[in-house]
Structures are given as structure tokens and as C-alpha cells.
Amino acid sequence: MNYDICIIGSGAGAGPLAYELSHAGKKVVILEKGDIYSEQDFSKDEIAYTKRNIFTPQLSDEYHTIETLEEGKWIKTPTYENNWNFWNGSLLGGSSNFMSGFFHRLKPNDFKLKSIYGMYDGANIEDWPISYEEIEPYYDLVEKIVGVSGHVTEHVHQEPRSTNTYPYPPLAEHPIVEKFDTACKALNFTPFMTPRAILSESKENRNPCYYSNYCGSYACSSGAKGSSRAALIQPALATGNLHIIANAFVVKLETDHTQKVKKALYLTKEGTQKEIKAKLFILAAQAVESSRLLLNSKNAAFPNGLANSSGAVGKNLLFSGGGMGSGEFDLSHFSQEVLLQSGLFVNRALKDWYFTPKFKGGLIDFLFEHSNPIRRANSLKWENDKLIFGQKLQDKIYQTFTTKRVLNFEIFNDWMPNDNCFVSVDEKYKDKYGIPVANIRIGAHPEDVRVGEFLATKAVKLLEHMGAKNISYTISPLPSQNLQAGGCRFGDNPKKHVLNRYCQSHDISNLFVTDGSFMPTGGSVPYTWTIYANAFRVADYIKNTYIK
Amino acid sequence: MFGMKRRTFIALIATSPVFLRINMQAKEIPTHAWKTIASVQDTLLPKTEHMPSAQDINALFYLVSNCSSEYFDANDLDFLIKGASMFHQNFPDFSHKDTESKNKILEIATENDFLEKWLSKLIYYTIEAMFSDPIYGGNTHELGWTSTLHATGNPRPINKYGRKI
Numbered sequence: 001m002n003y004d005i006c007i008i009g010s011g012a013g014a015g016p017l018a019y020e021l022s023h024a025g026k027k028v029v030i031l032e033k034g035d036i037y038s039e040q041d042f043s044k045d046e047i048a049y050t051k052r053n054i055f056t057p058q059l060s061d062e063y064h065t066i067e068t069l070e071e072g073k074w075i076k077t078p079t080y081e082n083n084w085n086f087w088n089g090s091l092l093g094g095s096s097n098f099m100s101g102f103f104h105r106l107k108p109n110d111f112k113l114k115s116i117y118g119m120y121d122g123a124n125i126e127d128w129p130i131s132y133e134e135i136e137p138y139y140d141l142v143e144k145i146v147g148v149s150g151h152v153t154e155h156v157h158q159e160p161r162s163t164n165t166y167p168y169p170p171l172a173e174h175p176i177v178e179k180f181d182t183a184c185k186a187l188n189f190t191p192f193m194t195p196r197a198i199l200s201e202s203k204e205n206r207n208p209c210y211y212s213n214y215c216g217s218y219a220c221s222s223g224a225k226g227s228s229r230a231a232l233i234q235p236a237l238a239t240g241n242l243h244i245i246a247n248a249f250v251v252k253l254e255t256d257h258t259q260k261v262k263k264a265l266y267l268t269k270e271g272t273q274k275e276i277k278a279k280l281f282i283l284a285a286q287a288v289e290s291s292r293l294l295l296n297s298k299n300a301a302f303p304n305g306l307a308n309s310s311g312a313v314g315k316n317l318l319f320s321g322g323g324m325g326s327g328e329f330d331l332s333h334f335s336q337e338v339l340l341q342s343g344l345f346v347n348r349a350l351k352d353w354y355f356t357p358k359f360k361g362g363l364i365d366f367l368f369e370h371s372n373p374i375r376r377a378n379s380l381k382w383e384n385d386k387l388i389f390g391q392k393l394q395d396k397i398y399q400t401f402t403t404k405r406v407l408n409f410e411i412f413n414d415w416m417p418n419d420n421c422f423v424s425v426d427e428k429y430k431d432k433y434g435i436p437v438a439n440i441r442i443g444a445h446p447e448d449v450r451v452g453e454f455l456a457t458k459a460v461k462l463l464e465h466m467g468a469k470n471i472s473y474t475i476s477p478l479p480s481q482n483l484q485a486g487g488c489r490f491g492d493n494p495k496k497h498v499l500n501r502y503c504q505s506h507d508i509s510n511l512f513v514t515d516g517s518f519m520p521t522g523g524s525v526p527y528t529w530t531i532y533a534n535a536f537r538v539a540d541y542i543k544n545t546y547i548k
Numbered sequence: 549m550f551g552m553k554r555r556t557f558i559a560l561i562a563t564s565p566v567f568l569r570i571n572m573q574a575k576e577i578p579t580h581a582w583k584t585i586a587s588v589q590d591t592l593l594p595k596t597e598h599m600p601s602a603q604d605i606n607a608l609f610y611l612v613s614n615c616s617s618e619y620f621d622a623n624d625l626d627f628l629i630k631g632a633s634m635f636h637q638n639f640p641d642f643s644h645k646d647t648e649s650k651n652k653i654l655e656i657a658t659e660n661d662f663l664e665k666w667l668s669k670l671i672y673y674t675i676e677a678m679f680s681d682p683i684y685g686g687n688t689h690e691l692g693w694t695s696t697l698h699a700t701g702n703p704r705p706i707n708k709y710g711r712k713i
Contacts, residue, residue, distance in 0.1 A: 041712045044701025047680045048710035052619040055710065214701030221703055342699040373679035373698050381671050387658050389592040389671060390651050394599040401696035 003029040006264055006278035008250045011094025012531040013284030013515030015228030020539035022241040029276055031248040031266055034090030042221045044214035046372050056087035061432040067441035074441060078429060086288060086440065086481045092244065093229025094286065095482060096528060100216035101197035101225055102365050103148050104525035105139050107159045108132035109355060113521050117360055123416035123445050124316050126520050129491050129501040136162060138533035143167055146226035146532060147203050150195030157354040168200045171209055174344035176329065176407065180366065183465035192349040194365060197226035206230055211343030213371050251435050253281060253297040253306055260510045267433055284515040287317060287484035291423040291517065292438035307505035312498050314423035318486035318522040321448030322362060322411030325456055325473025326369065327463035330404045339405050346407065350462065353455060354524060362413030362451055362524035364459045369406035407468060409459040411452050413524045415479065416445030423487050444477035485516030485527050502541040514538050581632040582608065587643040588635065589674045591650045592667065600691040602674045610677035610686030619709055624669060631666025681705050
């Protein structure tokens with residue numbers, strides 16, 4: 001069968017296209033590398049969701065190579081050796097199934113970082129080709145279609161909104177937020193109520209949050225979490241215009257004599273090669289894998305890879321700068337019943353330093369430590385670099401679990417794009433199918449750590465004022481692997497940019513890339529909401545202009 | 549040494565096809581390795597006023613019955629067995645000692661980098677047995693969760709390793 005549109009991937013960059021184009025009557029096929037799951041398949045199983053590679057490939061079969069700078073040399077290590085897993089969810093809906101759903105919009109000045117702050121030495125920052133005003137209606141659309149709960153907090157860096165409320169009321173909160181808000185007032189900080197892509201009320205076939213106590217890293221059993229699968233692909237399937245081929249690993253895009261993509265070649269789970277033809281191809285396999293596929297699709301007409309006449313595919317890869325910290329609360333702060341009350345959210349953040357007069361700051365999100373008891377208990381076995389065991393370890397586990405609760409903070413600041421953060425492929429390292437794997441060089445700009453440290457001092461100050469104990473934090477130049485963007489920058493110059501302002505390849509007119517790859521800079525927030533919003537924007541362009 | 553739990557374990561191995569498969573893998577592993585692991589596990593995480601012991605939560609059974617899974621880290625299994633052999637060679641009478649002596653032996657063992665890493669790994673898998681869903685064979689009667697007032701999430705798994713329903 002010939003499809004109108006073939007979408008590669010099914011996560012946040014894919015769902016809006018599938019939703020909009022199938023509703024527009026187009027015949028759409030999704031090629032998803034992983035399997036199809038539904039709500040009833042999901043559970044709160046710490047082993048399956050956090051301790052084994054169930055929803056990602058086995059690293060011995062499919063891996064990445066990671067280049068890190070060690071004593072002045074870039075050292076390449078396959079991830080089957082260091083267990084650093086850069087797969088984030090090979091299943092229908094991709095990694096959006098496992099997100100925490102902290103939904104912060106970018107702000108107008110995020111779109112013109114270079115104009116506002118000028119150049120940072122060694123960083124390749126540049127302004128976006130579009131403005132906040134162009135994407136704002138789509139942020140609003142995501143709030144309504146995907147579903148965002150919360151309460152709009154007025155603050156100094158508040159972005160313009162077309163509505164002054166979220167469509168769903170805030171989720172229930174733990175009493176610790178009273179301490180948070182009081183401390184903020186005393187310190188003259190603004191307690192920001194974090195919007196969440198988690199339904200507080202039912203929406204069509206999706207049930208509201210039931211406060212399972214196991215949220216981040218877990219797929220949602222009620223459909224409350226706004227994953228691409230629950231919020232967009234399931235309604236798209238209901239149109240009858242969407243077909244999903246699961247366990248389909250796309251290994252190459254083939255072009256024809258008109259220099260358009262004519263088919264996607266994919267491997268089944270068993271390694272059998274198949275193909276899909278379509279008029280239009282949309283690539284949304286997450287930033288690293290999207291660049292890998294374009295580079296691996298090189299042919300005589302495109303010897304450097306598809307969409308790569310600029311040589312920019314894979315370049316200026318983005319993660320998120322920052323780190324995380326924590327403080328402990330115990331029975332001196334709350335009764336045991338209140339302290340251990342499970343499932344309730346914290347949903348607080350600090351944005352007072354999102355921009356500073358002299359440099360780009362960032363965001364601090366606060367959340368309770370995830371419930372995962374295996375991880376928590378195992379983390380208690382070391383004291384002063386010495387292994388503890390026996391009665392001492394058992395007492396520590398008991399005391400910690402029954403009398404303490406850890407409030408974490410996560411810092412998000414801009415990952416400065418630079419020449420030493422990119423995706424490439426080489427012929428030496430291949431997966432079990434014989435396909436060259438993605439090599440990821442991870443070079444961080446010093447500004448990432450400096451800003452992270454700056455923000456951490458603010459978070460520590462707040463925790464101290466709340467009376468937290470054992471406060472600590474870590475800011476690292478090493479990235480979190482689940483926050484990926486960049487690699488196929490959009491912009492108006494075909495010699496510099498992979499994609500135009502509609503995320504369409506400058507070289508190949510029937511090829512769009514709609515995951516986070518398009519971003520020239522990532523802002524200081526988790527990327528999912530912006531990826532969703534941009535994908536809706538691209539869908540509008542395709543509907544109204546490209547295939548009109 | 550194992551009491552009721554060991555008898556139950558052996559009976560299961562002898563009768564269940566699932567455990568026959570486990571036994572096929574386990575047969576390549578010297579018996580003394582499992583005995584050593586069981587004995588050390590119960591010293592690493594002993595019964596206390598508030599907490600169940602490794603034996604109470606079927607830690608050895610958990611390890612044996614899950615180590616043949618395709619999702620179990622093969623390097624970890626190899627390391628656990630090699631470590632058990634080395635520990636047994638260095639401390640052959642460990643299982644016959646009293647609690648105080650066992651603790652002293654483990655203190656001595658932690659001074660060796662390899663054995664310290666082995667003990668750390670063994671603690672990890674014993675903690676997995678204590679706090680994972682009982683569907684995996686540990687956390688008997690949810691003792692790990694109830695002892696620590698841990699509210700687990702729902703729904704609980706019906707199948708192991710995220711297998712679809």
C-alpha cells in the first residue's frame with residue numbers, strides 16, 4: 001500500500017503529526033521500532049521499568065558509542081561497556097510514556113538568545129528563525145489536546161499566554177508545599193506552580209491521575225499522563241486513517257531520481273528487511289537516532305547523508321545543562337502519617353533567575369525523590385566510601401524509609417551548543433543487524449556548569465530556609481541522556497541549516513524532521529512541550545500549505 | 549542452614565518445569581557457590597527487630613530463579629559466582645561461624661577491593677529480592693514493603709519483566 005505520509009517514530013515529535021494528518025483524512029503509517037502497549041499492560045514494577053532493559057534494546061545487541069574527553073583526548077566507549085543507555089523508550093509513544101510531564105514553555109527571549117546575550121566564546125548559539133509568538137498558539141493547543149493541569153503563576157519572566165488558565169485544575173499537593181511557599185515568601189522568591197502534562201480530571205477515554213506514587217520513569221496505567229501514545233496516537237487510530245507497524249526498525253531512507261524520499265527500509269524484529277512507500281516522510285526518532293538515520297542513508301546523490309548538503313546533520317547536539325540536589329525532611333518537620341503520605345505532588349519550581357541581566361540562567365524544579373525502594377535502599381549501603389552491612393544497614397534502611405523523605409531539586413539550564421557535541425557514525429561500530437551505530441561526542445561548555453552552580457546556590461538557600469537536613473547537590477558537565485535535541489538545526493540558510501523554518505529539509509522537499517532535532521538552542525526547560533507544540537505547528541504547515 | 553526455605557526451594561526445583569530450566573543453568577554453577585551466597589546474604593541483611601532477613605524474603609530463591617532471565621546482566625552473574633568461589637576459598641568455614649565471627653569476616657573481606665565489590669553486588673541483589681514485587685520470587689508476604697511502611701504502586705505486575713497481558 002502507498003501511504004500519504006510515513007512517520008518514523010511515535011514519540012512527542014510524531015504524535016501531533018499522526019493526530020492532525022489522520023484527522024485531515026490522510027493515510028498515515030507509523031513505523032515504530034518497539035512494540036505496542038496499552039494502559040492495561042503497564043504496572044508499577046520497579047524491576048521492569050527501572051532495573052532491566054525491557055523497553056529499550058539490550059545494549060549488547062544495539063548500542064551507541066560515547067566520546068568523552070579524558071586527559072585531553074576524546075575516548076570512545078561502546079555503551080555495552082559502560083552501561084550508559086541512550087535509548088529512552090522503544091515502544092509506541094516512545095519516551096513520552098515515561099516522562100514526568102513537567103511542562104514549562106520556552107520564553108520569548110529563548111528564541112533570540114544570541115541577540116539578547118551576544119556570543120559566548122566556544123558556543124554556537126544562534127537565534128531561532130521563528131518567534132515565540134509563532135509557536136504560542138500551539139503551546140495553547142497542546143494544553144488542550146494533550147492536557148495540562150496547573151495554575152498560572154505570575155512571575156517576572158512570565159511568557160505571554162493566549163489564555164490565563166490551564167484547561168485542567170492543579171493536581172493534589174503534599175503539605176510540604178506550605179513550607180516551600182513560606183520559605184519563598186521569606187526569601188523574596190516566587191513559588192512557581194509547575195504545570196504538569198497529567199490530567200487531574202478525565203478527558204475522553206483517558207482517566208485522571210490516581211496518585212499511584214510511581215510516576216516518573218513509569219508508564220501511566222490510567223492514561224492521565226500526556227504521552228504521545230495516550231493523548232494523540234490512540235485518538236488518531238480512531239480515525240481509521242492511521243496504521244502502525246510495530247517492531248519496525250528503519251535503517252535507511254531511499255531517494256529517487258527527483259531527489260525525494262521514495263521509501264523507508266526497515267527491519268523486523270527477526271531481521272527481515274521490508275519497505276514502505278509514501279508521498280511524504282516525517283522523521284521523529286529522537287535527536288540522536290534521527291541524525292543517525294540521515295547519515296546512514298547516504299547514497300550517490302547524497303554522499304554525506306540525506307538532508308546534509310550543509311554538513312550540519314548531527315552537529316550542535318543539545319542536552320540539558322544543570323544537575324540535581326536534595327534535602328531531607330523527617331519527623332521533626334511532619335508527623336509520620338503526613339511525611340509518608342504517598343502519591344501527592346510537590347509541583348513547585350523557581351524561575352526567578354530564568355534570565356539574569358548578564359547571563360542566561362535557568363529553572364529549578366522540586367519534586368519528591370521517586371518511590372523506587374530498590375534504588376533507595378541500595379543507595380544507603382555506603383558510608384564515607386565504606387560498605388556497611390548487617391544490623392547497621394538494616395537499621396539504616398528502616399530508619400530512612402519510616403522517618404525520612406527526600407525533596408529533590410533538578411536544575412535545567414541551557415546546554416550551550418558547541419563543536420564538541422555532535423552525532424556521527426563510522427563503519428567500525430555496528431549493531432547486531434550490521435547497521436553503523438550512532439557515536440555521540442559529549443562536550444560541554446564551561447558555562448553549563450557555571451550556571452548550574454549559580455542556580456544550585458539558590459535551591460540550597462531555599463532548602464535551608466525550609467529546614468531541610470543533609471542538603472547536597474551535584475552539577476555535572478555530563479548530560480542526562482533522556483533530554484535530547486539539536487543535530488538538525490532549522491533556519492533560513494540552506495548552507496548552514498538542515499531544515500527550513502517548517503522543519504522541512506532544505507535538500508529534500510518531502511522530508512520533515514519533527515522531534516527535538518530542529519532546535520538551535522534548547523532553552524532551560526525539559527523539551528517535550530516545545531517538541532509537541534512545534535510538531536503541531538509543522539502539521540498545520542503540511543495540512544495548509546504542503547499538501548493543500 | 550536454610551531451614552524451611554531451602555526445603556521449599558529444593559522441592560520447587562524438583563517439580564516445576566520452570567525451575568527445571570533454572571536448574572539447567574544452575575547446574576553449571578558449583579553448589580558451594582549458591583551455599584556461600586545464601587550464607588553471606590543472611591549476614592549482609594540479617595533479621596532485626598524491624599526488618600526481615602535475606603532468608604525471610606527468599607533472597608537466594610529470587611537470585612537463582614531470575615539469573616537465567618535474558619534480562620539478567622550476564623556479567624553480574626559471572627561476577628557473583630566468581631566472587632563466591634573466591635570468598636569460599638578465603639573463608640571456607642564462614643557458614644559454620646557465629647554471627648559475630650561472620651561479621652568480622654565480612655569486615656576483613658571488605659578490605660579486599662574485589663570482595664568488597666562482590667559484597668556490594670550481593671547486597672544489591674538481596675535488596676532487589678527484598679523490595680521487588682513478589683511475582684519475582686522474593687519479598688515474601690510483602691515483608692520488605694510492610695516492614696518499611698512502603699506504599700507500593702498499583703497496578704501490580706501480572707507478568708514478569710513487563711510482558712504484555
